[in-house]
């Protein structure tokens with residue numbers, strides 16, 4: 001029987017989000033219905049609301065979530081009802097050219113549920129990133145459910161579903177940060193903060209946090225930064241070079257998504273170093289760099305989508321490290337809120353007051 005549940009939708013461009021009743025179908029072949037326990041508020045939800053992603057309103061928002069599998073459709077073997085799972089937006093297909101090259105983290109044909117969730121009048125909803133988890137229950141492809149240790153707090157575990165995984169993975173997967181490396185992270189919100197934490201996990205010897213907000217620099221210190229630079233008052237390229245013997249950092253993670261900060265990252269890295277762009281730019285942004293510098297400085301200029309994560313490999317491992325006290329994922333939960341407070345959480349996110357607000361159900 002299709003179920004009616006409470007959920008947060010964005011009905012029209014720019015309009016405040018609203019809590020309403022939606023219809024969740026029974027899972028079909030390859031699908032699962034998940035009872036959501038927690039879901040973080042991410043910039044991407046706000047971008048959907050503002051019409052910045054596409055025009056397929058109404059959107060069912062929310063995509064950094066954890067919960068319990070309630071029911072599964074025909075042929076589902078990955079999970080069973082009762083499993084504690086983190087939802088992911090990289091359910092790999094196993095057959096596209098990336099998967100066939102043995103690089104499923106770049107899968108070009110990831111799976112979502114086939115059926116649509118709807119409003120009571122039958123209007124089809126577009127779930128954010130194919131998830132839609134500001135809801136008591138949601139319908140996803142079974143491959144979007146990654147089983148992790150149920151000892152973890154859902155509010156913490158769910159964050160691996162997007163921003164925190166993006167930052168951790170930017171450092172440990174894309175940037176390949178290793179023992180003894182020097183790392184600089186430009187922009188220390190939820191994503192950059194996670195890059196700081198990931199760099200510490202990977203054994204970086206020097207971790208330089210850069211931000212324009214002193215509150216974010218304070219938090220970065222608790223996450224493992226060894227030095228901080230306020231780039232509103234200090235030139236970050238000079239400061240990073242000074243802190244690295246005049247050379248620049250081995251890896252610089254750009255977690256803002258702007259041309260100015262990308263240039264800072266480019267020039268703050270050592271020769272043959274790596275720049276990782278994990279901040280998401282907007283369509284009108286362009287970048288100009290002397291091509292001779294791109295050539296002459298060598299190294300690697302990489303982008304990191306979702307931290308180049310492979311959920312089945314990374315989520316259980318990171319949760320285990322967290323439960324062992326070796327990865328403080330709890331630091332990212334600034335506040336927990338109800339379904340009815342998502343609009344206010346957008347406002348606090350916009351003001352830079354939070355790393356993550358997490359809806360708890």
Ligand code: APR
Nearest residue numbers: 043187188189190191192211212213216255256257279280
């Ligand atoms: N220089 C340095 N830091 C900056 C600058 C700048 N010019 N402009 C903004 N920042 C800092 C902010 O002060 C904030 O701490 O960048 C941080 C951005 O953090 P959040 O707003 O919390 O965003 P976050 O969730 O971390 O996402 C960062 O990654 O996934 C993308 O869309 C997301 O582009 C965004 C980026």
Ligand code: ZN
Nearest residue numbers: 093096099107
């Ligand atoms: Zn694939």
Ligand code: ZN
Nearest residue numbers: 042044162163
């Ligand atoms: Zn997100």
